Amino acid sequence: MAEAGGVMGLSELAEQLDLPTPTLHRLIRTLVARGYVRQLPSRKYALGTRLIRLGEVASQLTGNWARPLLAELVAKLGETANMATLDGDMVAYVAQVPSPHPMRMFTEVGRRVFAHSTGVGKAILASLPEAQVRTIVGRTGLPAQTGRTITDVDALLSELSAIRERGFAVDDGEQELGVRCYAVVVPNASVHTAISISGPGIRVDPALGDKAVPLLQAAAERLAAELAVPESD
Known part of the structure; x- marks a missing residue:
């Protein structure tokens, strides 16, 4: 459902x-x-409505055990690390460890955002079948959060294809101007999940992205062991 x-x-x-x-x-x-x-x-x-409380507790527990891993990313990269899951047709942030820099990206845990305009959202969408992506954006639409947001379905599908090919997603001012984000999906998770690092574009540049992506992918593999879908008998 x-x-x-x-x-x-x-x-x-x-x-x-x-x-x-x-x-x-x-x-x-x-x-x-x-x-x-x-x-x-x-x-x-x-x-x-009984599921709301279950979801809140599950999200809190997930965030608690994911936070040390996110803290490792912050220590190595110096930028804010996030974890988000697909929540219905939206993406919800379930954990975050902030950057030590005074100027940094910050979002509240529990905040729900459109998938098409965020790095974590696009990473998750890229892991889904095209038909499911079309269904999701058919319900939510593709509202522009900034002038850089993808608002065309075909353009979004092309971007998702590129994400699958290169193995990571980039949000370059699509959710918030001046903020860049690199994100990867957590493979085989029982709940569609992605992790990211984000911060001001002047610091989170392509050079940092080259360093961040392998670290994010390694962290995602570690998370995958905890979130993997159990095999059927």
Whole structure:
């Protein structure tokens, strides 16, 4: 349901889960009764409010164990390190360790942003099938955060293809003018996740990017061991 934007009809759920309708009815009734799912007037089902607290606790725990690794990146690169996950159709920051510089990039943990205008968001989108990307941006649109934001679907898809080929994403003033960000996806994570370093463009230049990308990729591999999807029997 979350991957579908949080709302699905019973027939859609049955098709995705390959479950008999009576079994699915029983499961849905239990989830509705416990507040994890709610039924809409349209008779479709949406994620329920009980999940908010679970998500908050999970995000806090994820941020807690990821923070030492982000701190290592800050120590080596001198710029703010971030971790973000796909949250519905948006990207949410779940952990951050700030740069020691007085002038630095800062965002609140828990803040949700559009995926197409951020380094972490584009890194995550590049790891998804094109059809899913089109669905996400079809719901959110491609609003311009700055004059540098990608606002055309085909241009975005071309950028995502380039990200897959080179192995990292760059946000060059697309979310906030004067801020540059280098980001990589965490491979095989159970929740779509990316990490990044970001800061003023005068410091976070291509030379720093050349140094940062291998360190980000190594950190992402370490995180992947913790966030990997368990193999099915």
